[in-house]
Amino acid sequence: xxxxxxxxxxxxxxxxxxxxxxxxxxxxxxxxxxxxxxxxxxxxxxxxxxxxxxxxxxxxxxxxxxxxxxxxxxxxxxxxxxxxxxxxxxxxxxxxxxxxxxxxxxxxxxxxxx
Amino acid sequence: xxxxxxxxxxxxxxxxxxxxxxxxxxxxxxxxxxxxxxxxxxxxxxxxxxxxxxxxxxxxxxxxxxxxxxxxxxxxxxxxxxxxxxxxxxxxxxxxxxxxxxxxxxxxx
Numbered sequence: 001x002x003x004x005x006x007x008x009x010x011x012x013x014x015x016x017x018x019x020x021x022x023x024x025x026x027x028x029x030x031x032x033x034x035x036x037x038x039x040x041x042x043x044x045x046x047x048x049x050x051x052x053x054x055x056x057x058x059x060x061x062x063x064x065x066x067x068x069x070x071x072x073x074x075x076x077x078x079x080x081x082x083x084x085x086x087x088x089x090x091x092x093x094x095x096x097x098x099x100x101x102x103x104x105x106x107x108x109x110x111x112x113x114x
Numbered sequence: 115x116x117x118x119x120x121x122x123x124x125x126x127x128x129x130x131x132x133x134x135x136x137x138x139x140x141x142x143x144x145x146x147x148x149x150x151x152x153x154x155x156x157x158x159x160x161x162x163x164x165x166x167x168x169x170x171x172x173x174x175x176x177x178x179x180x181x182x183x184x185x186x187x188x189x190x191x192x193x194x195x196x197x198x199x200x201x202x203x204x205x206x207x208x209x210x211x212x213x214x215x216x217x218x219x220x221x222x223x
Contacts, residue, residue, distance in 0.1 A: 105157035
């Protein structure tokens with residue numbers, strides 16, 4: 001298995017632009033998580049999907065952030081409009097059982113908003 | 115607020131010695147405990163998980179869990195320079211993991 005695949009690996013954009021991050025979970029994994037990591041705040045859970053359904057999006061910072069999972073093999077995290085404080089590494093992770101279990105992380109998408 | 119506490123370090127250990135990493139958690143209902151390793155610029159990867167009180171060994175790594183004290187630790191025997199990384203403790207709380215801020219471990223040759 002190729003693992004969790006994220007794209008793009010790096011994104012540099014200007015404030016106000018729309019950013020879309022993509023994730024392909026491991027085939028057969030039914031739980032998908034989007035995390036954000038910064039030096040100041042560590043790993044923060046943004047949203048959790050189970051069987052393609054959003055279970056908890058309470059970690060999404062504000063309405064500028066949205067996430068979708070249209071099918072079992074694809075998810076997106078969108079930021080519109082982006083702001084400099086959104087600069088972080090965004091990780092997608094998947095697991096094979098519902099809820100907290102062994103997570104496999106993607107390589108991450110490093111976002112810089114100028 | 116459910117929390118997981120770790121000493122941020124850095125923890126400096128000579129090569130070949132035992133590195134001891136510690137973690138405390140606040141949710142007494144937690145059942146699963148995880149240690150992840152994260153190299154600089156990389157994503158977290160699972161080292162070990164433990165569910166029961168006591169020790170669990172996997173090669174040079176030993177996880178120790180004491181639910182009464184709400185304490186979990188990771189021991190790394192015969193530390194190697196390649197073990198230099200940030201070690202993240204994660205504890206399950208309902209359907210999600212609560213993460214510690216991580217301990218930076220430096221193994222000195």
